[in-house]
Amino acid sequence: MSSSTNRYDLWAPETRANPLPVYARMRQEAPLVRLVDPYYKTPVWVATRYKDAVDLMRDARFTKDIQKVPEDSPSRQLRTKSMEAINQHMLSVDPPDHTRLRTLVSKAFTPRRVEELRPRITAIAHRLLDGVQASGSMDLLDAFAFPLPVTVIAEMLGVPQEDQEQFREWTNVIVNPPTDGNMQTIETAGLQFAQYFQGLLARRRAEPRDDLLSALLSVEEQGDRLSPRELISMLFLLLVAGHETTVNLIGNGIWALLTHPEQLERLRANPALIESAVEEMLRYRGPVETTTQRWAPQDLEFRGQVIPAGESVVASLLAADHDPEHFREPERFDITREPNRHIAFGFGIHFCLGAPLARLEGTIAINLLLERLPRLRLAEEPARLRWRDGVLVNGLLRLPVTF
Ligand code: HEM
Numbered sequence: 001m002s003s004s005t006n007r008y009d010l011w012a013p014e015t016r017a018n019p020l021p022v023y024a025r026m027r028q029e030a031p032l033v034r035l036v037d038p039y040y041k042t043p044v045w046v047a048t049r050y051k052d053a054v055d056l057m058r059d060a061r062f063t064k065d066i067q068k069v070p071e072d073s074p075s076r077q078l079r080t081k082s083m084e085a086i087n088q089h090m091l092s093v094d095p096p097d098h099t100r101l102r103t104l105v106s107k108a109f110t111p112r113r114v115e116e117l118r119p120r121i122t123a124i125a126h127r128l129l130d131g132v133q134a135s136g137s138m139d140l141l142d143a144f145a146f147p148l149p150v151t152v153i154a155e156m157l158g159v160p161q162e163d164q165e166q167f168r169e170w171t172n173v174i175v176n177p178p179t180d181g182n183m184q185t186i187e188t189a190g191l192q193f194a195q196y197f198q199g200l201l202a203r204r205r206a207e208p209r210d211d212l213l214s215a216l217l218s219v220e221e222q223g224d225r226l227s228p229r230e231l232i233s234m235l236f237l238l239l240v241a242g243h244e245t246t247v248n249l250i251g252n253g254i255w256a257l258l259t260h261p262e263q264l265e266r267l268r269a270n271p272a273l274i275e276s277a278v279e280e281m282l283r284y285r286g287p288v289e290t291t292t293q294r295w296a297p298q299d300l301e302f303r304g305q306v307i308p309a310g311e312s313v314v315a316s317l318l319a320a321d322h323d324p325e326h327f328r329e330p331e332r333f334d335i336t337r338e339p340n341r342h343i344a345f346g347f348g349i350h351f352c353l354g355a356p357l358a359r360l361e362g363t364i365a366i367n368l369l370l371e372r373l374p375r376l377r378l379a380e381e382p383a384r385l386r387w388r389d390g391v392l393v394n395g396l397l398r399l400p401v402t403f
Pocket of ligand 1: 293347350
């Protein structure tokens with residue numbers, strides 16, 4: 001089925017450039033709207049109202065575990081061998097496994113531990129800007145927004161610098177929809193990823209270091225708390241999260257500022273507003289547009305709608321964060337918005353583990369960009385900027401700027 005058979009074409013390029021009008025209509029229609037993902041050809045029910053999105057995310061009747069879904073369901077048929085090798089992570093399981101896996105790494109991501117990274121993150125950001133400052137122009141994503149969080153998560157995990165370009169390719173293939181319909185590319189990237197980590201883990205086993213990889217390895221060796229497959233999957237999840245999210249907080253955030261000059265001036269005049277500005281960037285155009293899927297293990301009723309067994313539901317965080325029932329003038333980008341209880345990091349037990357890290361990276365990055373590049377401007381008409389395919393990650397393909 002092509003996307004044009006959907007009543008709401010969430011996947012069309014013009015929708016990707018601005019999904020809000022489509023979401024506004026969906027919010028009017030019903031608590032859940034059923035669409036068919038044009039890439040995977042699977043049905044997905046989308047919640048767009050704030051209250052429904054929150055209730056859906058905390059509804060324990062839905063499962064994150066594909067193994068609990070009837071075997072003949074289309075989503076389950078799509079699973080490939082490589083995905084199974086990297087899919088035993090906290091975001092694909094329910095309690096008690098979820099609790100066990102999350103607890104193993106949660107200490108490394110608390111606000112206090114993350115705050116200790118401030119000097120290092122600042123130094124990386126400076127170094128990246130040193131590299132481009134003289135040139136007067138750059139693709140902000142490529143030169144700055146991407147390498148910053150990637151370097152940070154790679155250092156935390158203990159992944160060698162020189163392998164980072166390779167991760168970029170793999171994570172990109174795995175997270176983005178197969179626009180050519182070829183699942184084989186994803187399969188191959190997943191297998192290569194798993195193999196790469198087998199090799200790296202073997203080296204760390206022989207020679208442990210002071211990094212997350214060595215710490216997780218010692219947990220695995222103790223036996224019953226982390227299986228080899230769970231370990232690879234955990235590394236995969238952390239790397240993907242580190243590669244595909246904060247880059248778009250910085251990119252979408254700078255895009256929002258450059259297309260709202262009066263807000264940019266306010267922030268330049270009062271840099272202390274940075275934290276509140278980053279919260280508004282997360283709300284206004286958060287990097288994660290919809291949650292990952294939850295499935296109905298059997299027929300389930302939600303707000304009067306029966307979700308047949310095996311079908312999936314997602315919450316549109318972007319739509320919920322623009323719900324006029326919850327936010328005053330939601331279409332306005334206001335860096336001093338108060339209150340601003342957005343759900344860009346999700347809600348409930350799967351609430352983003354990396355939120356403190358992402359917030360810190362975002363504030364440091366945007367602060368420094370404004371401080372060091374006082375003449376920062378878009379180098380392209382906003383209408384000509386192109387946005388990524390797919391509804392999971394919302395972000396620009398390129399963000400050309402001059403300064
Ligand atoms: C601005 C950047 C980020 C945003 C907007 C974001 C958003 C989200 C969202 C919405 C979820 C929940 C998904 C769902 O329920 O289906 C999530 C989960 C998660 N995020 Fe993030 N994320 C960001 C950055 C990061 C970073 C930097 C890391 C760590 C390196 C990270 C690690 C995780 C993990 C491990 C989970 C799964 C938590 C669980 O299942 O308990 N995220 N994130």
